[in-house]
Amino acid sequence: MxxxxxxxxxxxxxxxxxxxxxxxxxxxxxxxxxxxxxxxxxxxxxxxxxxxxxxxxxxxxxxxxxxxxxxxxxxxxxxxxxxxxxxxxxxxxxxxxxxxxxxxxxxxxxxxxxxxxxxxxxxxxxxxxxxxxxxxxxxxxxxxxxxxxxxxxxxxxxxxxxxxxGGSDPFIVLNDADLDLAVKAAVAGRYQNTGQVCAAAKRFIVEEGIAETFYPPLR
Structure with missing residues (x-):
């Protein structure tokens, strides 16, 4: 199976x-x-x-x-x-x-x-x-x-x-988040099951103070 x-x-x-x-x-x-x-x-x-x-x-x-x-x-x-x-x-x-x-x-x-x-x-x-x-x-x-x-x-x-x-779930990252863990969770949340999950992270909402640190590792 x-x-x-x-x-x-x-x-x-x-x-x-x-x-x-x-x-x-x-x-x-x-x-x-x-x-x-x-x-x-x-x-x-x-x-x-x-x-x-x-x-x-x-x-x-x-x-x-x-x-x-x-x-x-x-x-x-x-x-x-x-x-x-x-x-x-x-x-x-x-x-x-x-x-x-x-x-x-x-x-x-x-x-x-x-x-x-x-x-x-x-x-x-x-x-x-x-x-x-x-x-x-x-x-x-x-x-x-x-x-x-x-x-x-x-x-x-x-x-x-x-x-x-359908589904359009947000992945929210706050200023006090562990960014290394957040990046790993973001990748898993978006690409688990080759990305074909209704509850997959389809939108990323990141507080402005950490945005420049959070996004580069995802690229």
Whole structure:
């Protein structure tokens, strides 16, 4: 899995292995805590006894990005499946080998055919899937442009939709900072995962008194 991630996405193999380890830890966490999170909760509604129950929606279409080919899929697929839904992955076109391996992982784990599936779909294919009566909801991690288009289509089809889009995080350096450490953190924050992280440092805000000292080592 790590070799495929590194080859398709371009990240160093050590970071690809770390992604696999992190994803396995996520599965372990949900296996331990998931059932309690889904347990019915007694409550009161206008002084009447009631129960909050968590029931499956149905098939979920997930449009996922290429920056973390395994993590981005599992962090959504695991709780979605745990809650009794099925999951249809439309992965980024440059990580289809990863998509196939992920599907094989679920098959090897004993999931019935059709519970986890993936498609190599065009934009038109995604639109058709959103409008398919069998799809109950849509989730997207990607650009603002992609999210706006898919969100609009999901809204028109009256489908529930979850969007995680973009990111423009600042890296702030104050006058009392350890500049050697700040420079190392700035480089790591910008170039980790070959720079393809929504929370990567995309803007540097440095106090004027240290700007001339901070910037030269970055050049």
């Amino acid at each position: 790590a070799q495929t991630i590194s080859r398709e996405m371009g990240k160093p193999i050590l970071q690809a292995r770390a992604e696999v380890t992190k994803s396995a830890g996520l599965c372990d966490w949900y296996a331990e805590h998931g059932p309690a999170m889904l347990r019915a909760e007694p409550t009161l509604v206008e002084n009447h006894n009631a129960v909050i129950e968590y029931r499956p929606l149905g098939p979920i279409l997930a449009v996922m990005p290429w920056n973390f080919p395994l993590w981005q899929v599992l962090r959504g697929a695991v709780p979605i499946l745990l809650a009794g839904n099925s999951y249809l992955l439309k992965h980024a076109p440059n990580v289809l080998g990863s998509a196939d391996l992920i599907a094989q992982i679920f098959a090897d784990a004993g999931f019935p055919e059709g519970v986890f599936g993936w498609v190599n779909a065009t934009n038109d294919g995604v639109s058709q899937a959103i409008n398919d009566r069998r799809i109950a909801a849509v989730t997207v991690t990607g650009s603002v442009r992609a999210g706006a288009a898919i969100g609009a289509q999901a809204g028109a089809a009256l489908k529930k939709c979850v969007l995680e889009l």
